[in-house]
Amino acid sequence: MRLAQEADRAAVEQLVHDAYQPWAEIIGTRPLPMEADYAALIAAGRVHVTDGLEGIVVLVPEEGVLLVDNVAVRPGLHGRGIGRGLLAYAEQEAARLGLPALRLYTNVKMTTNIALYTSLGYVEIGRVDLEGRSAVQMRKELSR
Numbered sequence: 001m002r003l004a005q006e007a008d009r010a011a012v013e014q015l016v017h018d019a020y021q022p023w024a025e026i027i028g029t030r031p032l033p034m035e036a037d038y039a040a041l042i043a044a045g046r047v048h049v050t051d052g053l054e055g056i057v058v059l060v061p062e063e064g065v066l067l068v069d070n071v072a073v074r075p076g077l078h079g080r081g082i083g084r085g086l087l088a089y090a091e092q093e094a095a096r097l098g099l100p101a102l103r104l105y106t107n108v109k110m111t112t113n114i115a116l117y118t119s120l121g122y123v124e125i126g127r128v129d130l131e132g133r134s135a136v137q138m139r140k141e142l143s144r
Helices: 006-027 038-043 082-096 111-119
Strands: 047-049 055-062 065-073 101-107 123-130 133-141
Touching: 006 038, 006 047, 006 055, 006 065, 038 047, 047 082, 055 082, 065 082, 082 101, 082 111, 101 111, 101 123, 111 123, 111 133
Parallel strands: 065 101
Antiparallel strands: 047 055, 055 065, 101 133, 123 133
């Protein structure tokens, strides 16, 4: 894992587009990660990528929690543990930053993602409307 650089931006944007495009049809609109400003996120040091750009995770430290703002895996590579690896990396980053928990949100229609997060110890803490999209909020407490 490494921080994305500006030179990675086009590849990051393409990966995110490719990863989320199938969901756009299911939820009826573009998922929020497709709308993000990756130039700004990369400049802020928020985008972490696998060495071969198979996947990305966007991490945003907040008060007492690390927000997992986006997890995306290159289509065709699903089922190989890359997403789980990205989430494990997020846990390591939270611990490194001294943050006791992670939080994330996902569209209510992204049921396979919700199931994955639940299997990894995330619990649903609520549902909200995010920019016209219905989202499930989830949280994972890290062991001390």
